[in-house]
Amino acid sequence: MDPFFIGALVLLLAYFFFFRPKPDIDGPGARALVKEGALLLDVRTDGEFSAGHLTGAKHIPLHDLERRAKKELDKSRTIVVYCRSGARSGQAKKLLAGLGFEKIRDLGGMSRW
Secondary structure (H helix, E strand, O other), X not given: XXXXXXXXXXHHHHHHHHHXXXXXXXXXXHHHHHHOOOEEEEXXXXXXXXXXXXXXXXXXXXXXXXXXXXXXXXXXXXXEEEEOOOHHHHHHHHHHHHOOOOOEEEEEEHHXX
């Protein structure tokens, strides 16, 4: 086997298991927050959102989040962010925190709902 391939595979697995952001709220907790008024934010692509999404979710794809967040999101409101598997929701949480949002919870993948 190619040593480069093995090294790349090891790095990818290390990222997936050790360094990828982890969800910080489970489905029941997320549903309770949304019931109390938190915004449910879907950061998947347009196609993924069109194929199905959680009821009541606002859709801002991750690639548009930085541009649209300050105009469309309320910093005083709790935001529960989700995606397909959890990788993009973790990135979204980090991006929003960098923009000054403080009340962000990461559900991870929408299957956790």
